[in-house]
Amino acid sequence: MASADKYDIVIVGAGPVGLMLSTCLARWGYKIKHIDNRPEPTATGRADGIQPRSLDLLRNMGLKRAIMAHHPAKVYEVAFWDPAAGNQGIHRTGTWASCPKFIDARYPFTTLLHQGHIEQAFIGDMETNGTSVQRPWTITDFENDGHDPTYPVSVTIQHVDGEQKGKETVRAKYLFSGEGARSFIRERLGVKMDFGDPISNVWGVMDGVVRTNFPDIKMKCTIHSDAGSIMVIPREDNMVRLYIQIASSTDPDFNPRKTATEKEVQEKAKQILKPYYLEWDSVEWYSVYPIGQGIASKYTLDERVFLGGDCCHTHSPKAGQGMNTAFLDAANLAWKIHHVESDFSPRSILSTYEPERKSVAQNLLSFDAKYAKLFSTRPPTAGEIGSAHQASELEENDFVKTFKAGCEFTSGYGVAYGSNVFNWCPSHSAKSHLFLRHPEATTLRTGRILIPSTVTRVADANEVHLEQEIPLNGSYRIYIFGGKPYRDSSNAPSSSVRALQSLAQYLAHPKSFYQRFSFLPSHRVSHHEPHNVHSAFFSICTIFSLPRPRIAERRSTLLGAGNLFASYRDHIYADDVPDIRVPESLADGAVGAAHAKMGFGDDGGVVVVRPDGYVGCVVKLVEGSGTGEALEEYFKAFTTDGKAQLRPNL
Amino acid sequence: MASADKYDIVIVGAGPVGLMLSTCLARWGYKIKHIDNRPEPTATGRADGIQPRSLDLLRNMGLKRAIMAHHPAKVYEVAFWDPAAGNQGIHRTGTWASCPKFIDARYPFTTLLHQGHIEQAFIGDMETNGTSVQRPWTITDFENDGHDPTYPVSVTIQHVDGEQKGKETVRAKYLFSGEGARSFIRERLGVKMDFGDPISNVWGVMDGVVRTNFPDIKMKCTIHSDAGSIMVIPREDNMVRLYIQIASSTDPDFNPRKTATEKEVQEKAKQILKPYYLEWDSVEWYSVYPIGQGIASKYTLDERVFLGGDCCHTHSPKAGQGMNTAFLDAANLAWKIHHVESDFSPRSILSTYEPERKSVAQNLLSFDAKYAKLFSTRPPTAGEIGSAHQASELEENDFVKTFKAGCEFTSGYGVAYGSNVFNWCPSHSAKSHLFLRHPEATTLRTGRILIPSTVTRVADANEVHLEQEIPLNGSYRIYIFGGKPYRDSSNAPSSSVRALQSLAQYLAHPKSFYQRFSFLPSHRVSHHEPHNVHSAFFSICTIFSLPRPRIAERRSTLLGAGNLFASYRDHIYADDVPDIRVPESLADGAVGAAHAKMGFGDDGGVVVVRPDGYVGCVVKLVEGSGTGEALEEYFKAFTTDGKAQLRPNL
Known part of the structure; x- marks a missing residue:
């Protein structure tokens, strides 16, 4: 169908949001025209921290190792420095974990690395899937003219040095703007940026070795002193990044055009850091830029042309959110486009992109506004508030309180998508009484990330991270926690084993949602395919509260002949690894830590996780057809009647 | 001094032993001529598993990530299969961890990867340090003629296709044979292979996808059946390796020239695996080879020409020991040559290479003999021994018993170097009463690996693996466990803080062993050098049983102005990470897990670790000069009077 000038999608901009979208869609076999107006990937500066949650996502894509190979700095804690009494310069008033223990994170740190290295990990992956970035090219025109119903969008692009160096007009199913704050596409669509309670700032940022x-x-x-405020962020290769606020709209004499030279900023930093000395061995990058807070009023007008990343939300760099929010914008959109284009879901699911991602951006902006305002305010010293307490016992100031309250948000684990077709809640069209609600019946919250847990893979006895066992393959992840198969010494299988068999039978029925989207016989996958055994849209993991050797011994009882779950040979797990967060699991021979973390008891339960890692619904595991019917109702809310039978591109 | 034809060392053979030696010495700045008679690195086959201990070592060299990037198979458990009663084929009689929990291993698994990938990690690292392998070249002559006292060894090498394609005669300080079992150098030296109680075998090995x-x-x-025995080893890329014993000298009709075709071996494997089916998708490599058990009587004659790796010890491949033993041969020799050549140690320390490594090889051979003999013996079935027990309750047969007993050995943690100048014992020349003995006063054993522990680095609050904090840099690693600095609520520093200060003062004295080998002022290192702050031969880590924020607050008391340990800014640690092996450390706010693992209490203690990771001595930390004097005595046993002041090559 597609000829040389027809693409599934045209992506403009090869920053984090464009690269994430391109990488996902390239893996799933889409034809992409990806352009960027810079001649090279980012060479210096511009890095943001990779949040704990984003690192989960990058690992899920198999990109974490390439990033870690550059030895990034890891931030586990943030130190707060404030003015000392009696003009003694600054002193540390406390520290706080960047991802505190109340957040159950696999990687409880922020990863700091030059953005070019991060981009390269994506670019390398795209290239193995046949997609590359065309540089330096820019978009000059586009229109959803509908002349071709399959490829309704016409897009004109050209070399940045003028059309004599190259110009193309192509047709596409979708157009995506990952252009950043100054988006041609957004402007052309007439999408306004909203500035609710705008804080604008002028920032100086300097990377170097000191x-x-x-x-x-x-x-x-974060350092507040009588000479001003600064943020220190460690980087790879012994570098340090300093963010220095040069002007803020909260200043009485605010001038958004205020600037400062490299030398002036260094001088200011030296003053702020007193009584400590500070000298530069080298400066890798220096920039001054004004930033206003803004959010795009719309992320799409027609569900053909989409916006994402900085093009939709701009804010101060300090909370380290730009790149992370961009990654998740793209990850959210990618699988939805994939499911529509492969006929698994109706086009209407694309309408969930904007509300899911815009609410995150709104939360980000209100956090950022509060944080930025406080950052530029010098807090009182202990002396000034007349306290005789020691520094560490000081009342926490508002800045520290805001910081701590924001930890869940800044780690990326605060992202919570509201209820909709994907994120079950009582008003969902699926009404089975078997859906389990938070917090009464499960610790899992729909629209939130799956809680991490460590289990033993039965096939090879490897200790693995369950939440990472299914890669970002565009499939729904169905986790079947099979509970405790043996509850007394009789060796008689428990009701949860029978419930699991009921569910397997339900899913094996030709009319079930699971079978409706299975591969055609002629598209059967390789004997060695571990994740998409029957369908491109589902991957299943089964977990038992039993030591691994017992599962191996009892396999034929637990997953008897023809049991559908048994076909996922590499996705059967023993919940037999002690977890420091589940004290009872530390006893010798104890099992069930992963079950306990999900809030499941001996009866187990079923968790459906969206392709992007967020929990869709949680269902009770019961004998009979109830569990299967509940899942059927749930999937009915966003699947087509058609028989999507995509052949895997793996 | 060195001209074009003079080298510090000529290394022959680019298998595991030669590459490890070359990589270490290249990092430390030595000039190396490295040849191999193969035109390319290993392309297929020949892999051995990387033991848990070897993975520690590879990580310590920064090579682990490059190896893991190839997604090796990881073996956590071994399954035993034996003949089922009544000609029912085989059944699983049990499983056992390959590195059971009684071994405190950071990576409790064996890593299986094609040897070529492993070699490439070394070759890449060598190249960044200016050393490459000259291929396909071979050695034709050598002599320790002493014509040049600095470069006493003359070596002639040439292209394998004959001298018209290239021939060189060079002079070297050392010559090393990593040639493998058929060593020209060993033959020429007239070093005999000893065959104590020789078991020889003919093996078939096949890598493929099944x-x-x-x-x-x-x-x-490990599978024993009526049709024969086989060993199954998973590999990367869905491959599996099968080892099939074709003949053994324990067979009544043993014929060492017996062979088998690929088809015959496949047919035999199919018979053994019944009642399960087995088909090959592809075969990557297949080979049949006879192996005899042997050990070189000498590893060197003159401490100028050395042998290592398969050239010194041959045995069956089944215990997966060849490559691992080779790595440790080279790691043992490398730092000793480095210390002699940089005038830190007298030439006499080279005499410790043979006894340390030969005893390991002897243990390996006796384990292998026992294991190989049992492997080829079909154990009785449950029926045959008239037992009514279930399979899992069967008495363990001798094979399983040997396997379990050998776990410490096969994981690599069984290597225990005997007492000598480096490995303190009561007969050592250092007689201070402050040396702590195992098991009364410390859990650490001299000549054994440092026990792993997880701590928080104070400088950046990163959770780190203490045993990995000092890379393989040729330095002694001095770990100062500072104990509990505050023992009551008074905030008065405890005696261990005063003891630590005493030791810092002792080491700061210009005549101390530590200062004698410090850099000349003109050779001072970079401000950013973390490991070799004062000397190329020592790196120091200081660990306190105190939460990290408290150490940061109290730093000037704990490590006051001018304290020598404070100069190691990146090597101050908080022992505040809970450890599942130290139950009392799991309580909220508990500290001291790492101290407890070493067997230290509130008073701390000092551990000296050799450059290759093995414990040299453990000393009590006391106020006054005693601790420093004990260390002085210890180092006196193997250091020169000279002022070795090597400039770091980093």
Whole structure:
């Protein structure tokens, strides 16, 4: 169908949002025209921290190792420095984990690395899937003219040095703007940026190698002093990034055109850091830029032309959110486009992109506004508030309180999608009484990330991270927690084993949602395909509260001949790994830590996770057809009647 | 001094032992001529598993990530399969961890990867340090003629296709044979292979991708059946390696020239695996080879020409020991040559290479002999021994018993170097009463690996693996466990803080062993050098039983102005991470898990670890000069009077 000038999607901009979208769609076999107006990937500067949640996502895509190979700095804690009493310069008033223990994170740190290295990991992956970025090219025109119903969008692109160096007009199913704050596409669509309670700032940012006796130079620090405020962020290769606020609209004499030279900023940093010394060995990058807070009023007008990343939300860099939000914008959109284009879901699901991602951006902006305002305000010293307490016992100031309250958000685990067709809640069209609600019946919350857990893979006895066992393959992930198969010494299988067999039978029925989207016999996958055994849209993991050797021994009882779950040979797990967060699991021979973390008891339960890692629904595991019917109702809300039977591109 | 034809060392053979030696010495700045008679690195086959201990070592060299990037198979458990009663084929009689929990291993699994990938990680690292392998070249002559006292060894090498394609005669300080079992150098030296109680075997080995319903195909398995014995080893890329014993000298009709075709071996494997089916999708490599058990009587004659790896010890491949033993041969020799050549140690320390490594090889051979003999013996079935027990309750047969007993050995943690100048024992020349003995006063054993522990690095609050914090840099690693600095609520520093200060003062004295080998002022290192702050031969880590924020707050008390340990800014640690092996550390706010693992209490202690990771001595930390004097005595046993002041090559 597609000829040389027809593409599934045209992606404009090869920053984090464009690269994430391109990488996902390239893996799933889509034909992509990806352009960027820069001649090369980012060479210096511009890095943001990779949040704990984003690192989960990158690992799920198999990109974490390529990023870690560059030895990024890891931020586990943030130190707060404030003015010391009596003009003694600054002193540390406390520290706080960047991802505190109340957040159950697999990687409880922020990863700091030059953005070019991060981009390269994506570009390399795209290239193995036949997609590359055409540089330096720019978009000059586009229209959803509908002349071709399958490829309704016409897009004109050309070389940045003028059309004599190259110009193309192509047709596409979709057009995506990952152009950043100054988006041609957004402007052309007439989508306004909303500035609710705008805080604008002028920032200086400097990357370099320094010499100092400041003890926290390898920590993330927020420093308030009588000479101004600064944020210190460690980087790879012994570098440190300093963010210096040069002007803020909260200043009485605010001037958004205020600027500062490299030398002036260094001088200011030296003043702020007193009584410690600070000298530069080298400066890798320096920039001054004004930033206003804004959010796009719409992320799409026609569900053909979409916006994402900085093009939709701009804010101060300090909370380290730009790249992370961009990644998740793209990850959210990618599988929805995939499911529509492969006829698994109706076109209407594309309408969930904007509300899911815009609410996240709104939360980000209100956090950022509060944080940015406080950051530029010098807090009182202990002396000034007349306290005789020691520094560590000081009342926490508002800045620290805001920071701590924001940890879930800044780690990326605060993202919570509201209820809709994907994220079950009582008003969902699926009404079975078997859906389990938070917090009464499960610790899992729909629209939130799956809680991490460590289990033993039965096939090879490897200890693995269950939440990572299914890669970002565009499939729904169905986790069947099979509970405790043996509850007394009789060796008689428990009701949860029978419930699991009921569910397997239900899913094996030709009319079930699971079979409706299975591969045609002629498209059967390789004997060695571990994840998409029957369908491109579902992957299943089964977990038993039993030591691994017992599962191996009892396999034919637990997953008897013809049991559908048994076909996922690499996705049967023993919940037999002790977890420090589940004290009872530390006893010798104890099992069930992963079940306990999900809030499941001996009866187990079923968790459906969206292709992007967020929990869709949680269902009770019961004997009979109830569990299967509940899942059927749930999937009915967003699947077609058609028989999508996509052949895997793996 | 060195001209074009003079080298610090000529290394012959680019298998595991030669590459490890070359990589270490290249990092430390030595000039190396490295040749191999193969035109390319290993393309297929020949892999051995990387033991848990070897993975520690590879990580310590920064090579682990490059190896893991190839997604090797990881073996956590071994399954035992034996003949089932009544000619029913085989059945699983049990499983056992390949590195059981009684061994405190950071990576409790064996890593299986094609040897070429492993070699490439070394070759890449060598190249960044200016050393490459000259191929396909071979050695034709050598002599320790002493014509040049600095470069006493003359070596002639030439292209394998004859001298018209290239021939060189060079002079070297050392010559090393990593040639493998058929060593020209060993032969020429007249070093005999000893065959104590020789078992020889003919083995078939086959790497390929299979289809099977055998449930443990992704596990390591030892299978005994009426049709013969086989070992299954999972590999990367869905491959599996099968080792099939074709003949053994324990057979009544043993013929060492017996062979078998690929088809015959496949047919035999199919018979052994019944009642399961087994088909090959592809075969990557197949080979039949006879192996005799042997050990070189000498590893060196003159401490100028050395042998290592398969050239010194040959045995069956089944215990997966060849490559691992080779790595450790080279790692043992490398730092000793480095210390002699940089004038830190007298030439006499080279005499410790042979006894340390030969005793390991002897243990390996006696384990292998026992294991190989049992492997080829079909154990009785449950029926045959008239037992009514279930399979899992069967008395363990001798094979399983030997396997379990050998776990410490096969994981690599069984290597225990005997007492000598480096490995303190009561007969050592250092007689201070402050040396702590195992098991009364410390859990650490000299000549054994440092026990792993997880701590928080104070500088950046990163959770790190203490045993990995100092890379393989040729330095002694001095770990100062500072104990509990505050023992009551008074905030008065405890005696261990004063003891630590005493030791810092001792080491700061210009005549101390530590200062004698410090850099000349003109050779001072970079401000950012973390490991070799004062000397190329020592790196120091200091660990306190105190939460990290408290150490940061109290730093000036704990490591006051001018304290020598404070100069290691990146090597101050908080022992505040809970450890599942130290139950009391799991309580909220508990500290001291790492101290407890070493067997230290509130008073701490000092551990000296050799450059290759093995414990040299453990000393009590006391106020006054005693601790420093004990270390002085210890180092005096193997250091020169000279002022070795090597400039770091980093």
